């Protein structure tokens with residue numbers, strides 16, 4: 001099987017879909033790997049390092065023509081994948097719900113598109129779960145970004161010149177990113193509190209040494225939706241949550257928001273009035289900014305200053321740790337390929353009835369085949 005690794009072209013994308021480590025492993029399976037020249041620049045991987053790992057390094061036109069499987073981080077539009085073979089596979093983070101036209105383009109180009117972020121959240125697929133590997137790094141980086149922008153220290157310090165009090169950090173949304181944000185803020189010595197709509201997270205928050213802030217006695221508190229994801233909450237719940245947040249947030253120095261609802265805009269958790277109640281110099285990091293934002297006034301790719309509070313809205317947070325994010329992402333891809341590798345044929349074979357394949361396959365044979373896309377209007 002011939003595998004081609006793309007150089008990313010999207011704005012603020014510094015990751016790469018294969019590293020010398022995973023290329024050696026793919027070659028070890030019996031694959032031939034080509035890498036687009038310059039693919040690793042953003043993650044500090046040179047073309048020479050790819051060559052030393054056994055890959056052929058060439059320009060895009062030269063690597064696509066005979067590729068059976070194309071690996072990317074973000075999926076390019078089909079027009080940027082000229083000369084691909086009929087039925088060639090493309091595995092990347094394809095944002096199918098946000099950009100349906102691009103997926104229709106893959107079908108029209110007869111590409112078999114595999115959407116890594118649709119990986120089912122089941123034990124067997126944990127090592128292939130790109131949302132987890134990337135969110136974990138984003139959660140860590142959000143706290144480092146906040147600490148950098150915050151004009152004070154995080155830990156309590158008792159010095160001869162007096163005592164500095166610990167920063168108060170509030171994490172809203174305790175999925176993979178939120179849990180890592182709590183752990184990172186704790187390691188830096190902050191006093192950490194956190195909230196979520198899923199009551200299952202209460203114990204996780206407390207086990208990390210943070211205080212759980214939860215809306216009590218309101219219908220709809222059990223926000224656990226399918227696959228462990230959050231659902232849209234009732235109006236009664238939203239009102240109770242807003243009241244709780246208002247009283248808590250005024251005492252916080254740093255707020256990290258990570259709340260997402262699959263297939264819907266991010267829930268609005270912090271209003272302008274709540275920002276105004278915070279002390280000037282406080283910092284908010286909105287990790288959901290690209291999904292519509294949890295924070296009023298947050299802007300993609302910018303740091304806004306509102307009522308003296310810095311609201312950080314970095315684009316593509318995980319790509320800000322490109323080397324580690326690439327290492328984990330490329331292992332996720334390798335684990336997918338390895339799990340379905342046919343040793344005799346030296347190729348990947350995806351059975352149509354496998355739960356993972358059903359979860360990630362969007363297009364095949366010139367058609368959309370994924371039930372979530374078939375159910376949604378084109």
Ligand code: NAD
Nearest residue numbers: 121122126132173174175176196197228230258259260267
């Ligand atoms: P996510 O990125 O979809 O959302 C982040 C968090 O925001 C979630 O905890 C969600 O409950 C929370 N949220 C949504 N609306 C909110 C609101 N209005 N107020 C406060 N918080 C709100 O979440 P994720 O990190 O992708 O995790 C989703 C689920 O998947 C979790 O149950 C997690 O344990 C599970 N998971 C399973 C696996 C696996 O089994 N392989 C791997 C990773 C995560």
